[in-house]
Amino acid sequence: MNLNDLKGLKYYLIYALALLAFFTYSGMVGWKWFNPTKTERERSERANGTHGRSYIYHK
Amino acid sequence: MSGTNNIISCPACNTSLTLRGKALTRALTCKNCGVYFRTGSWNKEQEKFQIPYTFEPALPIGAKGEIGGFIYEVMGVVIKKERKYKYSWREYLIFNRHRGYAFLSEYDGHWNMVWPVDSDPRASLFPGGFYEDGQRFQLYQKYSADVAYARGEFFFDVVDMTASTRNEEYINPPHFFALESSDDSMLWCKGEYIQRNAIADIFSVPLEKLPRSVGLGYTQPASGSFSISSLVISLIVLILATFVIQYIISARSADENIFHRDFTSADFKDQKFVATTPFHLNGGPQSIQINIHVPVDNDWFFSEFALVNETTGEEYNFTKEVEYYHGYDYEDGGSYYWSEGGTTAEAYISRLPDGTYHVNIYPAFGTTVTGFDIAIWRDVPSRLNVLWTIIGLAIFPVIYIIWAKSREKGRWADSDYSPYE
Amino acid sequence: MSLHTRITCPGCQAQHTLRLRLTGRFICPYCRAQAVVDGIAQDASRPLITAAPMPDDLSFVQIGTTGVLDGAPFEVIGRIRLQLRNDYKNFWCAVRKEGSGFWMVESFGSFAVYNGAWQPYTDLASKLRSNQTIPLPDGPVTGQYVERCEGLALLGELLPWSIVEPGWFVVQGSKGARTAFFMTKPNVGGIHYLLGKKVPVENLKLANTLPWNEWN
Numbered sequence: 001m002n003l004n005d006l007k008g009l010k011y012y013l014i015y016a017l018a019l020l021a022f023f024t025y026s027g028m029v030g031w032k033w034f035n036p037t038k039t040e041r042e043r044s045e046r047a048n049g050t051h052g053r054s055y056i057y058h059k
Numbered sequence: 060m061s062g063t064n065n066i067i068s069c070p071a072c073n074t075s076l077t078l079r080g081k082a083l084t085r086a087l088t089c090k091n092c093g094v095y096f097r098t099g100s101w102n103k104e105q106e107k108f109q110i111p112y113t114f115e116p117a118l119p120i121g122a123k124g125e126i127g128g129f130i131y132e133v134m135g136v137v138i139k140k141e142r143k144y145k146y147s148w149r150e151y152l153i154f155n156r157h158r159g160y161a162f163l164s165e166y167d168g169h170w171n172m173v174w175p176v177d178s179d180p181r182a183s184l185f186p187g188g189f190y191e192d193g194q195r196f197q198l199y200q201k202y203s204a205d206v207a208y209a210r211g212e213f214f215f216d217v218v219d220m221t222a223s224t225r226n227e228e229y230i231n232p233p234h235f236f237a238l239e240s241s242d243d244s245m246l247w248c249k250g251e252y253i254q255r256n257a258i259a260d261i262f263s264v265p266l267e268k269l270p271r272s273v274g275l276g277y278t279q280p281a282s283g284s285f286s287i288s289s290l291v292i293s294l295i296v297l298i299l300a301t302f303v304i305q306y307i308i309s310a311r312s313a314d315e316n317i318f319h320r321d322f323t324s325a326d327f328k329d330q331k332f333v334a335t336t337p338f339h340l341n342g343g344p345q346s347i348q349i350n351i352h353v354p355v356d357n358d359w360f361f362s363e364f365a366l367v368n369e370t371t372g373e374e375y376n377f378t379k380e381v382e383y384y385h386g387y388d389y390e391d392g393g394s395y396y397w398s399e400g401g402t403t404a405e406a407y408i409s410r411l412p413d414g415t416y417h418v419n420i421y422p423a424f425g426t427t428v429t430g431f432d433i434a435i436w437r438d439v440p441s442r443l444n445v446l447w448t449i450i451g452l453a454i455f456p457v458i459y460i461i462w463a464k465s466r467e468k469g470r471w472a473d474s475d476y477s478p479y480e
Numbered sequence: 481m482s483l484h485t486r487i488t489c490p491g492c493q494a495q496h497t498l499r500l501r502l503t504g505r506f507i508c509p510y511c512r513a514q515a516v517v518d519g520i521a522q523d524a525s526r527p528l529i530t531a532a533p534m535p536d537d538l539s540f541v542q543i544g545t546t547g548v549l550d551g552a553p554f555e556v557i558g559r560i561r562l563q564l565r566n567d568y569k570n571f572w573c574a575v576r577k578e579g580s581g582f583w584m585v586e587s588f589g590s591f592a593v594y595n596g597a598w599q600p601y602t603d604l605a606s607k608l609r610s611n612q613t614i615p616l617p618d619g620p621v622t623g624q625y626v627e628r629c630e631g632l633a634l635l636g637e638l639l640p641w642s643i644v645e646p647g648w649f650v651v652q653g654s655k656g657a658r659t660a661f662f663m664t665k666p667n668v669g670g671i672h673y674l675l676g677k678k679v680p681v682e683n684l685k686l687a688n689t690l691p692w693n694e695w696n
Contacts, residue, residue: 008284009293016297016452020304023448027308029410030346032441037406039366040376065536082535085566099630101565156538156690157681159588177590177678178654179622214588215566244566244625245610 070096071105079121080134080154084212087135088112095209097216106218110138110208117165117269118151120211124261126172129155133262135211139204139221152213160214162248163258168269169276170258173237173250180236180247187476188229196229196236198476199277220244232280232470252278277473281466287459294456298449305445313342313438322420323430332421337369340437341413348439349406349418352432353381358425364406365421370414379404382425407441481506481516483579489515490522491530496637499557501579504640507531507558509543512635519640534561534633539570540690541586543636547684549584549593552576556584558636564627564650569661573638581639583674584684585661591684592659594676597640601662601671608651608662608671616675621653621660629663654678 006013026033065078069089078084078098086097093112094105116136123132131153140147148166161174180196181189188197203225206218220239227238233252238245259266275281317338326333340347353360359382366375385398422431471477481487481503487496491513496506498516506516514529515522522528545556558573571594572584583594601608603615610623629648651662657677664671 002289005285005289009289012290012455013293015455016293019448019451020297020300023301023444024304024308026444027304027312027440029344030312030438030441031344031409031444032346032407033444033447035407035409037377037408039408042374042376043372080538082537082563083568099563099565101628101630155589156540157589159590175588175590178656220566240611243610243627245623246625 067098069094070103078212079132080212080214083154083214085214086209086216086218087212088210093210095218102216102219106206106209108206108208112210114138114208114210116149116151116210118163118258118262118264122262122264124153124263126153126161126261127158129158131155131158131161133211134160135209135213135217137206137210137213137217137221138208140207142203142205147207152211152217154214163253164250165270167274167276168255168272169279170253170255171235171250171276171278172253173248176236176247176249178247180249187478191236194231194234196231196234197478199228199230199235199471199474200476201225201227230278232278235278250278252276252280275466275470277470279470281463281470287463290456290459294452297452301445301448301452305440305442309440312440313345314440315437316434317347317437318418318433318435321430321432322422324424332419334420335418335433335435337415337417338435338437339415340411342438344410344412345438346407346409346441347411347416348436349408350434350436351379351381351404351406352434353402353404353428354430355381355383355400355402355425355428357384357386358382358427360425360428360431361423362431363421365419366408366411366416367419368412368414368416371412375408375411377406377408379406381431407439409441481519481521485521487515487521489513490524490528491515498637499575499579500573500581500637500639502581502640503637505558505634505638507634507636507638509636514634516637531634532632534559534635535563535631537561537568537570539586541570541572541584541686542688542690545572545686545688547574547584547686549574549582549679549684554582554584558638559634560638560641561631561633562629562650563631563633563646564629567625567627569650571641573636575637583639583676585676589681590678591681592661592676592678594661594674596675598672598674601664601673605664605671608653608664614651614653614660614662616660616673618675619655619658621655621658624652624654626651 065081067076067078069076069092071094072089072092074089074091076090084098086095088095094107096105118133120133123130133151134154135152137150138147139150148164151163152160153163154160161172164171164173180191183190188195204221206221209217224239224241229236235250237248237250255269255272256266259269318335322333361380363378381402381404383400383402387394387396468479471479481498483498483501485498487498489496489508489511491508491511494508494510503516504519505514508515512531514531517529541556543556543559547554554574554576556572557575560571562569568587570586572586573581574584575581585592585594607614608623610625612623613620614623627650629646629650632646648663648665653660659678660673660675662671662673
C-alpha cells in the first residue's frame with residue numbers, strides 16, 4: 001500500500017470517514033439506526049398529562 | 060559504414076540516408092523506397108513488406124516525449140504478426156542515450172512500455188509462473204512472431220531477431236515480464252501498462268490519432284488507481300476503528316437502570332393503564348431501553364406504551380407484543396416438541412432530549428397471564444449500529460472486488476494459460 | 481609500459497605520459513597511431529599501426545569522464561568499442577590515482593565494472609550458450625547471449641587486451657549482479673573471460689560526461 005493507492009481510494013476513504021463520524025455521533029446521542037421499535041411522536045395537550053394520545057400505531 | 064561517417068546508401072535505390080542513431084543503428088528502412096536492410100556485413104538481403112510504406116504509425120518517427128524524467132525519441136516502428144493466431148500489434152523502438160532503448164507496444168489501443176532488464180527476474184518459481192520481489196507473475200502467453208512491416212532505424216536486426224526468437228510473457232498487471240529467447244540469446248524485459256491518454260500527452264499527439272482502446276488490455280489493471288489489497292487493508296483498518304469507537308462509546312455510556320417494577324392486575328384498579336414513576340434524563344440527548352418480561356405460557360400479551368416528556372408534552376407512542384406457545388406435534392408415530400415466541404420484549408427509543416419522563420402502559424392480557432415486569436435503562440449503547448457501519452464500509456469493497464474479479468477473468472479469455480479454465 | 485613513462489607517438493611525435501601501472505596499448509588521440517602495442521613502445525624499427533576510427537555511437541561517456549567506484553575516484557583514459565551484430569560494448573578503461581585500472585563496460589545505458597585481468601576459461605566451450613549454466617571457479621553464471629564481434633575500435637590508453645581484430649565471438653553470462661564476459665575465436669587462442677559486477681550508473685557518480693540531452 002502506497003501513497004498512490006491512498007490517492008486512488010480517496011473518495012472511498014472520505015465516505016468511510018464520514019460514515020465513522022456519523023457512527024460516532026449516533027453513539028454519543030443514543031441513535032439506533034433502523035430501530036425496530038417504531039414510535040409515533042405527538043404533542044400532548046397536557047404537558048404532564050397521562051392520556052394525551054390521539055392515535056396509537058399498532059405494529 | 061566506418062568511422063564517424065553516419066551516412067549510408069540504400070542498397071535498393073541508392074538514396075543517401077543519414078543515420079539518426081549513428082553507429083548504434085544496425086538495420087533501417089529506406090525513406091525513399093521503404094526497403095529494409097542491415098548496416099553490418101553479415102546479411103546483405105533486403106526485405107520488402109506486404110504492408111505499403113505509406114502506412115502512418117500513430118507515433119511518428121522522430122517524435123520525442125519525456126518518460127520518467129528522460130527524453131525518449133521514437134527511432135522505429137514494426138508491426139509484428141503472431142504465427143499461430145495471426146493477430147498483429149505495433150512496437151515502437153524508443154531511445155534515450157542515458158537510459159538506452161525501450162519499446163512501446165500497442166495492441167487494441169492498449170499501450171505498454173517495455174525495457175530490457177539486466178538479469179533473470181525469477182526469484183522463485185511456481186507452476187506457470189514466478190515470483191519477483193514478492194510479486195506473483197503468471198504466464199499469459201507464449202508465441203512466435205514475424206515482422207510484417209518496419210519503418211525507421213533499429214539497434215538490432217529486428218526482422219531476424221523476431222523470426223528467430225520465442226517469447227513468453229508473465230503478467231501481474233500493470234506490470235509484466237517478457238522473455239525473448241533463442242539458441243544465441245536470452246533477453247528479459249520488464250513492462251508496464253501506460254494509459255492511452257498518457258501516451259498522447261507524452262508524445263504530444265492528438266488523442267484521436269491513437270487507436271481507440273478495445274476491452275481490457277491484458278496488462279491493464281482490472282482495478283482503478285489502487286490495488287485490491289490496499290482496499291482490503293483499508294477496510295480492515297476501518298472495521299478495527301469502528302470497534303475501537305464502539306468500545307469508547309460503550310465505556311462512556313451510563314447504561315443505568317432508572318426504573319424497575321412488577322405490575323399485576325391489582326395495580327390497575329379501575330383504570331385501563333398504569334404509569335411508571337417519573338424519571339429524569341440529563342447530560343444531552345440519549346437513548347432509553349425498556350425491557351418487558353411477561354410470564355406467558357401458551358398465551359399472549361399486548362400493550363400500547365406512551366413515553367411522555369412531562370416538560371414539553373412530547374409523546375413517543377409504540378406497541379409491544381409478547382407471546383409464547385409450545386407443545387408437541389404427533390406425526391408418523393413420533394412426537395416433536397415445538398415452541399415459538401418468548402417471554403420478553405425490548406423497546407429502544409433514540410435521541411431523547413433532557414427532561415422528566417414517565418411511561419404510560421395500556422396492556423391487554425390473554426387468558427391466563429395477569430402481570431408483567433418492566434425495567435427501564437437509560438443511555439444504552441446500540442450494538443447494532445456496529446453491524447450497520449461494517450456493512451456500510453464493506454458495500455463498496457465487496458461490489459468492487461466482485462467487479463474486478465469478473466474483469467480479471469475476462470482478461471484471461473484470450474490466453475492459453477488462463478487460471479480460470 | 482608503466483606509470484609516468486613518457487612516450488613519443490610514432491605517427492605525429494606528440495608526447496604522452498602513461499597513467500596506468502601496466503599499459504597494454506596506447507592509441508594516440510591525435511593521429512590514431514598505436515604508440516604502445518602489447519606493452520611495448522613502438523619506434524621507427526617497427527611498422528606503424530594505425531587504429532580504425534572510433535565510431536560515434538551516442539554514448540554519453542567520453543575520455544576524461546570521471547567517477548567514483550567503491551569510494552575511489554577514477555578517470556576514463558581509453559576506450560575499446562566492440563560492434564556486435566545486435567548490440568555493442570564500450571569497454572572504457574579507467575585509472576585510479578595510484579595507477580591501477582579497470583574496465584567500465586557500457587551498453588545502452590547498462591553498466592558493469594570488470595576489475596581483474598583476463599582469465600583462461602578451462603571448461604567446455606559447448607557450455608558457452610544462452611540459457612546454459614557456465615561453470616566458473618567462484619560460482620556459475622547463466623549464459624545470456626552469444627554474439628559475433630563485427631568491428632573493434634581502440635582509443636587512448638588501455639589495459640592489456642590481446643584481441644584487436646574483429647571476428648571473435650563474445651558470450652555474456654550473469655547471475656544476479658555478477659557478470660562474466662567471454663571472448664573466443666574458434667580454433668584460435670582459447671577462451672578468456674573477465675569477471676565483474678553490474679553497477680547502477682547512479683552509483684558511479686559520473687562527471688564530465690556529454691551533456692544530458694545532446695543529440696547530434
